[in-house]
Amino acid sequence: MYQIASYTEAETVKQVVDILSKNDNAQIIAGGTDVLIKTRELKAGYTSRDLVGVTRIEEMKGICLGEEETIIIGAAMTFTAVEHHPIILDRMPSLSGAVGSVGGPQTRNAGTIGGNICNGATSADSASTLFAYQAVLTIEGTTGRRDVAIEDFYLGPGKVALEQGDVLVSINIKKEDYLGFKGHYIKFSPRNAMDIATLGCSVLLKQKDDVIEECRIAFGVAGPTPLRAVQAEAFAKGKTLDEETLHQIGRLCLESSKARDSWRGSKAFREQLIQELPKRAIKKVASGTLLSV
Secondary structure, three states: OOOEEEEEEOOOHHHHHHHHHHOOOEEEEOOOOOHHHHHHOOOOOOOOEEEEEOOOOHHHOOEEEOHHHOEEEEOOOEHHHHHHOHHHHHHOHHHHHHHOOOOOHHHHHHOEHHHHHHOOOOOOHHHHHHHHOOOEEEEEEOOEEEEEEHHHHEEEOOEEOOOOOOEEEEEEEOHHHOOOOEEEEEEEOOOOOOOOOOEEEEEEEEEEOOEEEEEEEEEEOOOOOOEEOHHHHHHHOOOEOOHHHHHHHHHHHHHHOOOOOEOOEOHHHHHHHHHHHHHHHHHHHHOOOOOOO
């Protein structure tokens, strides 16, 4: 049983901002794969809300190249649409793999990449890869538009930098953050499909011969929010890609993490994964089986 006070299908971003800013009970809904479940389960803050649909807003749909070949992803794009879009497959294939690991096909056909981010969950499959790509989020609110780096968007477990009246419009990745990188996302979960990650690890690698020019490593479920392994990234730069380097990268990844116990996995098990998964991902990328841009 869904307890919903009202539903409005918005046609423009401005309309959403107006509705949200004038009604503290109003809440955005896109695919509904998260909001409707919490509404049905009578979760606190999700019942008897005035829902505002955004999936018909053209400005929040589509994927294109903007100025200086920045990739612009509409926040209302479904996982399936992102996964199979030619620009993503050509220039950011690891993001295609990440969103393709979300739930089952029904969830991917309805759920949106913007909703996945705004949910604020550290386990969001798109989040760690967007952290690695250093995504910038365009948000519109009552005072106009602003751009927020994704690492500044996550404030805590389930909490993001959105005020009542704010709308995430698009996710943007600059050319220098994807050009020349090869990437891979590993989702570790008890089941192969339709399960939340025990740990997610996304790696981007730029190398010349056996030397690492740049390596970005981002995790989901390694802390209360997605995070980058900055110590490991700094160490890897300029190092020869060999087993000793990989061992040190894994060790340093652990220093950036804030793993905890949960029913999906113990802290000790997660810490083992934090050291192991980036090594596997880097080996996968360096093997040459993945395409670079």
